[in-house]
Amino acid sequence: MDRFQAERPAAGQGGPDAARADAAERVMPPAPGGFTYSAADELKRRGVRRMKALATGLLLAVALVYSLARWAQTAGWTGWPGYVAAAAEAGMVGALADWFAVTALFRRPMGLPIPHTAIIPTKKDQLGQSLGDFVGENFLSGEVVRVRLRGVGIGSRLGAWLAEPAHADRVTAELATALRGALTVLRDADVQAVVGEAITRRAEQAEIAPGIGTLLEKIVTDGGHRRVVDLVCARAHDWLVAHSESVMAAVTGGAPGWTPRFVDRKVGERVYKELLRFATEMRDMPDHPARGAVDRFLTDFSRDLRSDEDTRARVERLKSEVLGRAEVQDLIASTWASVRAMVVAAAEDERSELRLRARAAILSLGARMSADDRLRAKIDGWLEDAAVYVVTTYRDEITLLITDTVASWDAEQTSRKIEAHIGRDLQFIRINGTVVGALAGLCIYTASRLVGA
Known part of the structure; x- marks a missing residue:
């Protein structure tokens, strides 16, 4: 919440969107595991509410059409009121069925304890486990990683990238920074x-x-x-x-x-x-x-x-x-201070022999990787073997991270966040269900009248 407060405009600035964002900050506190329902999520949820109103309005409109058509039938009208009533009735059925299906993902429809509803809140941990298993089986397999890396051609791309003098300078500078940092954090004693x-x-x-x-x-x-x-x-x-x-x-x-x-x-x-x-x-x-x-x-x-x-x-x-002798031991120990000072000074000096040789070595490596197919094949093989070793050795730990992270999320916040992100598309399902149901009802009624005739 501190982050949103820091980004919040001052009073009187930012217009209605800023006001809505301020109000949304107080919607929910952070959930365990760093999973939060943010102001941006609340704004998305407002869009979902508008789509819900549209889908519900369409249902009410179909119900009104059905009522009018039935009234026309009872009033003695023949012909088109039957077709309209059949289409409207099927549209209501489709709209209600899809409303139930969409609502059952996030909560119990009308609060009724119907089996297999409120799927996301009640099945969150199982979904996390299934997601972890899916990622482990389909993304963290050795063959998938090897094929993917082979298709990328890291050796060729890396060689071309390192062969550029500007990139070699950047790599040399980063290595020098890393070397200075490593030597700085090490305790002399x-x-x-x-x-x-x-x-x-x-x-x-x-x-x-x-x-x-x-x-x-x-x-x-x-x-x-x-x-x-x-x-x-x-x-x-x-x-x-x-x-x-x-x-x-x-x-x-x-x-x-x-x-x-x-x-x-x-x-x-x-x-x-x-x-x-x-x-x-x-x-x-x-x-x-x-x-x-x-x-x-x-x-x-x-x-x-x-x-x-x-x-x-x-x-x-x-x-x-x-x-x-103590003097000899002191001399041996003091060599580290001299070596470190020499290396740090060389790493900081852009024109030092150390950095110039490192830059030349990087450029030479990039040129060789770009021109030598065997060297590229070796590097690609090393990278593939290293990646395969990591994913096969630590696959369980990676998938466990997914499972544990999902399990640490609050069920209500998880449901609200997922609905905020995909709710608009789900409301289109309700709209489509109304339209498709109406068309299907019209077709069925027409076919039955034709057969009856």
């Missing part, structure tokens, strides 16, 4: 917990040592590690140059207390010079023996990672220790 648990479980289940060993062997074979060695040697040389006093202080600080200070100083200088010479040679000589030792160590280590059980076990223990 929940997703982070799931992501962290999934990554941790996956890492714990997979043994990483053999893979690391294989990768390390390939790197050593290709010489990829040499750049790292070059960097380490260069940094070591630069560090020694910049921290000569620190190196000598460390050497002299570890000397015995009974040695003279100048001896400790000489030893420290000697050690520092040797370290600096070694770092310089390592930096400048690609074929230095120490570099070869590094190559051999890495080669042996890569082999141990693949085949030595003790080495592999140590790597697994180290992996577990690293994964168990």
Whole structure:
């Protein structure tokens, strides 16, 4: 009712129709299940009343004609009064019979408890059940759905629609909106917990040592590690140059207390010079023996990672220790926030790589669906299978929705609403019954007179 009140014109506006609509709002309260007898229904019901008056007026007119014809007969008139009386009498019978039939659909004629009357109010639930069964058997069968979808040609139409740049832009925008909405409603704590648990479980289940060993062997074979060695040697040389006093202080600080200070100083200088010479040679000589030792160590280590059980076990223990650290878990969990921010920003930017690639993919799919018969057939088959699965799996639930909805309707309101929508046509049945009855009576009377003559 609030909706009708909101749409109702102000006082003094809208004319008689608005006044009738205002009065109709108070006809009936809403029924359970959202089924309401609205102002529009009341206006339709007014039209039904006018048609009822017309049909009843025709009945009264026929009754008056019959009375006049019978009066003419009793007055001694012969010939045409008999034909008119027979036609009028049959017209009254037809009108009354059709009035009874139409009235019996919605209420008991004259309030009499005649069997099989007031069909809609008393049989509403059975009608709802029959309607649900009818829909389930004739509209929700797998074969009907498959034939209907096959005739529609969704794959071809969808391909042609997606191949239009404007439509591809629209689909891309809608997908971006849906993606942003989905990422917005997700709780960060929940997703982070799931992501962290999934990554941790996956890492714990997979043994990483053999893979690391294989990768390390390939790197050593290709010489990829040499750049790292070059960097380490260069940094070591630069560090020694910049921290000569620190190196000598460390050497002299570890000397015995009974040695003279100048001896400790000489030893420290000697050690520092040797370290600096070694770092310089390592930096400048690609074929230095120490570099070869590094190559051999890495080669042996890569082999141990693949085949030595003790080495592999140590790597697994180290992996577990690293994964168990709070800092690592926080890092894993925080990846979701970074990923979400990146995806949301890309979805909002119309020129982002994500949206441009999505648009290109949609256009490409539309073009392929328009040109490739096999692809269209596959898509049509998938859609048909999906639709058939839905209607066959949930057919009972769909028909139950119809049955329960009809059962929740108020019987009186249901009867009034249905009568408001189809009552005009039903009153034409009464009118037709009057006319057809009169013609039939005239024909029968004429035939009997001809036979009697």
